[in-house]
Amino acid sequence: xxxxxxxxxxxxxxxxxxxxxxxxxxxxxxxxxxxxxxxxxxxxxxxxxxxxxxxxxxxxxxxxxxxxxxxxxxxxxxxxxxxxxxxxxxxxxxxxxxxxxxxxxxxxxxxxxxxxxxxxxxxxxxxxxxxxxxxxxxxxxxxxxxxxxxxxxxxxxxxxxxxxxxxxxxxxxxxxxxxxxxxxxxxxxxxxxxxxxxxxxxxxxxxxxxxxxxxxxxxxxxxxxxxxxxxxxxxxxxxxxxxxxxxxxxxxxxxxxxxxxxxxxxxxxxxxxxxxxxxxxxxxxxxxxxxxxxxxxxxxxxxxxxxxxxxxxxxxxxxxxxxxxxxxxxxxxxxxxxxxxxxxxxxxxxxxxxxxxxxxxxxxxxxxxxxxxxxxxxxxxxxxxxxxxxxxxxxxxxxxxxxxxxxxxxxxxxxxxxxxxxxxxxxxxxxxxxxxxxxxxxxxxxxxxxxxxxxxxxxxxxxxxxxxxxxxxxxxxxxxxxxxxxxxxxxxxxxxxxxxxxxxxxxxxxxxxxxxxxxxxxxxxx
Amino acid sequence: xxxxxxxxxxxxxxxxxxxxxxxxxxxxxxxxxxxxxxxxxxxxxxxxxxxxxxxxxxxxxxxxxxxxxxxxxxxxxxxxxxxxxxxxxxxxxxxxxxxxxxxxxxxxxxxxxxxxxxxxxxxxxxxxxxxxxxxxxxxxxxxxxxxxxxxxxxxxxxxxxxxxxxxxxxxxxxxxxxxxxxxxxxxxxxxxxxxxxxxxxxxxxxxxxxxxxxxxxxxxxxxxxxxxxxxxxxxxxxxxxxxxxxxxxxxxxxxxxxxxxxxxxxxxxxxxxxxxxxxxxxxxxxxxxxxxxxxxxxxxxxxxxxxxxxxxxxxxxxxxxxxxxxxxxxxxxxxxxxxxxxxxxxx
Ligand SMILES: Cc1cc2nc3c(=O)[nH]c(=O)nc-3n(C[C@H](O)[C@H](O)[C@H](O)COP(=O)(O)O)c2cc1C
Ligand code: SF4
Ligand code: SF4
Numbered sequence: 030x031x032x033x034x035x036x037x038x039x040x041x042x043x044x045x046x047x048x049x050x051x052x053x054x055x056x057x058x059x060x061x062x063x064x065x066x067x068x069x070x071x072x073x074x075x076x077x078x079x080x081x082x083x084x085x086x087x088x089x090x091x092x093x094x095x096x097x098x099x100x101x102x103x104x105x106x107x108x109x110x111x112x113x114x115x116x117x118x119x120x121x122x123x124x125x126x127x128x129x130x131x132x133x134x135x136x137x138x139x140x141x142x143x144x145x146x147x148x149x150x151x152x153x154x155x156x157x158x159x160x161x162x163x164x165x166x167x168x169x170x171x172x173x174x175x176x177x178x179x180x181x182x183x184x185x186x187x188x189x190x191x192x193x194x195x196x197x198x199x200x201x202x203x204x205x206x207x208x209x210x211x212x213x214x215x216x217x218x219x220x221x222x223x224x225x226x227x228x229x230x231x232x233x234x235x236x237x238x239x240x241x242x243x244x245x246x247x248x249x250x251x252x253x254x255x256x257x258x259x260x261x262x263x264x265x266x267x268x269x270x271x272x273x274x275x276x277x278x279x280x281x282x283x284x285x286x287x288x289x290x291x292x293x294x295x296x297x298x299x300x301x302x303x304x305x306x307x308x309x310x311x312x313x314x315x316x317x318x319x320x321x322x323x324x325x326x327x328x329x330x331x332x333x334x335x336x337x338x339x340x341x342x343x344x345x346x347x348x349x350x351x352x353x354x355x356x357x358x359x360x361x362x363x364x365x366x367x368x369x370x371x372x373x374x375x376x377x378x379x380x381x382x383x384x385x386x387x388x389x390x391x392x393x394x395x396x397x398x399x400x401x402x403x404x405x406x407x408x409x410x411x412x413x414x415x416x417x418x419x420x421x422x423x424x425x426x427x428x429x430x431x432x433x434x435x436x437x438x439x440x441x442x443x444x445x446x447x448x449x450x451x452x453x454x455x456x457x458x459x460x461x462x463x464x465x466x467x468x469x470x471x472x473x474x475x476x477x478x479x480x481x482x483x484x485x486x487x488x489x490x491x492x493x494x495x496x497x498x499x500x501x502x503x504x505x506x507x508x509x510x511x512x513x514x515x516x517x518x519x520x521x522x523x524x525x526x527x528x529x530x531x532x533x534x535x536x537x538x539x540x541x542x543x544x545x546x547x548x549x550x551x552x553x554x555x
Numbered sequence: 556x557x558x559x560x561x562x563x564x565x566x567x568x569x570x571x572x573x574x575x576x577x578x579x580x581x582x583x584x585x586x587x588x589x590x591x592x593x594x595x596x597x598x599x600x601x602x603x604x605x606x607x608x609x610x611x612x613x614x615x616x617x618x619x620x621x622x623x624x625x626x627x628x629x630x631x632x633x634x635x636x637x638x639x640x641x642x643x644x645x646x647x648x649x650x651x652x653x654x655x656x657x658x659x660x661x662x663x664x665x666x667x668x669x670x671x672x673x674x675x676x677x678x679x680x681x682x683x684x685x686x687x688x689x690x691x692x693x694x695x696x697x698x699x700x701x702x703x704x705x706x707x708x709x710x711x712x713x714x715x716x717x718x719x720x721x722x723x724x725x726x727x728x729x730x731x732x733x734x735x736x737x738x739x740x741x742x743x744x745x746x747x748x749x750x751x752x753x754x755x756x757x758x759x760x761x762x763x764x765x766x767x768x769x770x771x772x773x774x775x776x777x778x779x780x781x782x783x784x785x786x787x788x789x790x791x792x793x794x795x796x797x798x799x800x801x802x803x804x805x806x807x808x809x810x811x812x813x814x815x816x817x818x819x820x821x822x823x824x825x826x827x828x829x830x831x832x833x834x835x836x837x838x839x840x841x842x843x844x845x846x847x848x849x850x851x852x853x854x855x856x857x858x859x860x861x862x863x864x865x866x867x868x869x870x871x872x873x874x875x876x877x878x879x880x881x882x883x884x885x886x887x888x889x890x891x892x893x894x895x896x897x898x899x900x901x902x
Contacts, residue, residue: 422647449639453640
């Protein structure tokens with residue numbers, strides 16, 4: 030068991046070793062501010078949630094302690110009351126990073142207010158947005174930050190039991206968490222009589238079975254209870270009646286990873302970063318058509334173009350920027366003229382997108398926005414739990430309309446129908462999945478309506494990406510070599526040797542095989 | 556507390572939902588997945604209302620009243636959302652009303668009429684699924700199911716059999732037994748409480764008779780199968796019982812067991828005994844009750860004189876009421892004079 034003052038000893042011993050190891054390895058800035066990753070990619074970043082990632086050895090609790098780990102918990106257990114902890118959380122203004130941006134301190138306060146024989150702290154590690162991997166990085170590279178934060182939350186609301194709901198598709202995260210929990214118990218920073226006080230807190234893992242909707246708080250609770258993962262009706266707040274009807278708080282991995290740092294460096298330090306309404310940083314998974322893809326943690330309020338160009342290096346291959354999609358499958362597509370929008374909860378919502386859990390997908394001029402909307406909707410249709418009518422039936426109909434449009438069979442009134450459906454799905458669905466499902470369609474209709482109209486009216490895909498709307502033509506350059514006619518899988522190219530060949534447009538399946546084989550580039554696509 | 560509904564003020568009780576309040580005030584709000592005996596499910600979205608200041612429409616079944624709340628139960632926004640929800644349901648529902656057993660008693664049909672919908676306007680994929688007719692008493696047709704979940708919840712929360720649940724996800728969701736092994740291979744006890752709550756024609760009794768609901772009348776009766784006294788509304792056409800619906804206002808609160816729900820065909824069965832039979836010359840012949848009682852009394856008196864009271868034993872039935880059973884033991888103890896009296900429920 031770890032007694033209070035051994036923490037300093039462990040820190041001192043390991044800090045030195047860690048610094049030595051990193052200096053040898055190279056790529057780090059080590060000074061009085063701490064240890065940071067070096068390089069252009071990191072210059073504009075401010076790392077709080079990711080502060081230990083790629084620095085410490087995640088399988089060694091002593092390295093976490095070397096980076097001031099578990100000092101916040103120790104200080105809280107020694108010197109603070111539950112209300113004091115909650116007051117600090119409230120003053121910090123920390124808002125949930127799982128998507129909704131709900132103030133964490135207020136959530137904790139509600140859970141503290143309800144007295145109960147049992148309360149629960151849940152860490153939401155079900156990260157299901159396609160392309161998002163910020164929570165995964167924290168779990169794999171800095172698991173103790175989550176454990177420490179959960180213990181702090183447990184103390185604050187009066188809970189002795191935590192659960193981490195982690196998706197089974199993250200086997201390394203699961204392994205690291207298991208090892209970290211075992212180590213933490215061995216060192217007496219989890220389990221019974223933590224730091225020798227009378228505070229007990231245990232953490233168990235629960236593995237998700239692959240449903241995106243189980244990331245929604247109440248569906249997650251149903252799943253932990255062993256039921257089908259469907260969102261609950263919101264008659265009571267989770268902080269009042271959550272897991273097994275007991276007061277429960279659910280926090281996202283990234284939210285939690287911020288907490289020990291806030292207690293260590295103080296509210297003043299934290300609130301200086303970010304904006305007034307959204308203090309701190311946000312981690313984004315910057316992916317898509319971007320020079321340097323990866324995780325970026327930036328202060329809230331940084332304009333989108335700074336993230337995309339200054340950190341990500343802009344769009345590669347000489348192509349031009351078209352849109353950036355934030356907020357995962359239920360986010361919105363933001364056009365170039367809005368790239369000076371600061372990233373914070375309010376600003377993104379104002380322009381029809383969301384912060385979500387931090388997905389950021391960059392698209393270039395070869396991406397068709399109708400097709401992109403279809404791609405995201407396809408995901409939501411697949412992941413809808415099927416409980417409520419607007420989401421189960423409505424998103425499916427919307428997808429069918431998008432399929433109709435991208436295959437060249439759309440009519441003008443289909444766009445109106447989609448807009449009407451979007452209102453119903455957004456305003457009448459039970460949970461956040463349905464309520465935001467129409468965002469990709471609504472935002473692309475708002476900013477790229479002309480693309481929809483081109484598909485519907487002219488039967489053309491301006492980005493040249495919707496296959497059924499393409500046409501292949503053989504130009505005068507044709508030398509009549511017959512190669513294209515031989516390779517066409519549906520035999521729709523006719524022509525005599527050494528004469529101009531012709532494609533029968535009614536039969537052509539637009540596979541592009543002819544274009545690839547033509548030795549003189551005589552075949553064009555429009 | 557005071558709340559305002561559709562521009563009228565009302566004094567209402569704390570801790571009730573908007574829907575409960577509206578029910579008491581006779582303000583009509585449509586519902587497909589609501590049942591006052593079950594936890595609110597908020598899935599059908601028909602009970603949506605507008606609450607001033609709320610971002611989205613809210614389901615009245617799961618929103619509790621607050622002091623000063625302003626609610627609109629039937630404005631344009633609310634009606635158009637409900638209409639769209641209905642449209643979506645109808646677009647994934649076989650339009651077989653002309654031949655559906657439920658016609659005339661179907662909530663979906665009624666609301667379609669109320670909201671002026673002739674058919675679903677979205678022509679796309681529809682749910683496909685096999686009818687489960689493995690249960691002897693009722694069938695489940697997944698294509699007609701609107702996934703309100705009433706059957707699942709009644710089975711879980713009230714019948715406690717947990718025989719059925721939702722399977723698959725999103726558009727492919729259906730109600731099914733574990734591993735889709737069919738109702739007959741499940742924990743189903745054939746109580747038919749799911750059939751009683753289904754708002755559409757997805758769960759219907761297997762019936763050999765053809766009838767339309769509007770041709771029948773309801774006759775309230777007390778179930779005679781046991782002493783609980785469940786209240787049943789029998790569906791009667793031309794003096795023939797064609798179905799049984801549990802009454803909500805009886806002790807059974809809308810529930811029945813397999814016998815009360817489905818075992819009514821004996822009523823008009825040709826083999827049913829309607830008068831006492833007395834064996835004469837080795838053959839049973841019909842007799843009047845007067846005649847039968849006279850014979851019993853005479854034989855009982857003779858036997859008691861010849862062999863004593865303890866040569867009698869009385870066994871009564873769980874189908875009798877407590878009062879019947881009380882009188883029966885009284886008859887044996889006070890009139891015949893023996894304590895040899897028992898009841899089948901002891902076995
Ligand atoms: C469909 C859906 C999926 C969600 N998935 C996640 C998720 O994977 N991880 C997460 O932390 N929050 C997710 N959320 C948000 C949670 O419901 C909840 O708001 C969050 O976990 C609360 O933690 P926070 O306040 O720390 O953000 C999801 C919400 C919805 C509606
Ligand atoms: S909105 Fe979609 S995911 Fe959420 S409860 Fe309704 S059907 Fe399920
Ligand atoms: S079978 Fe009937 S009661 Fe059950 S979910 Fe379907 S519509 Fe509802």
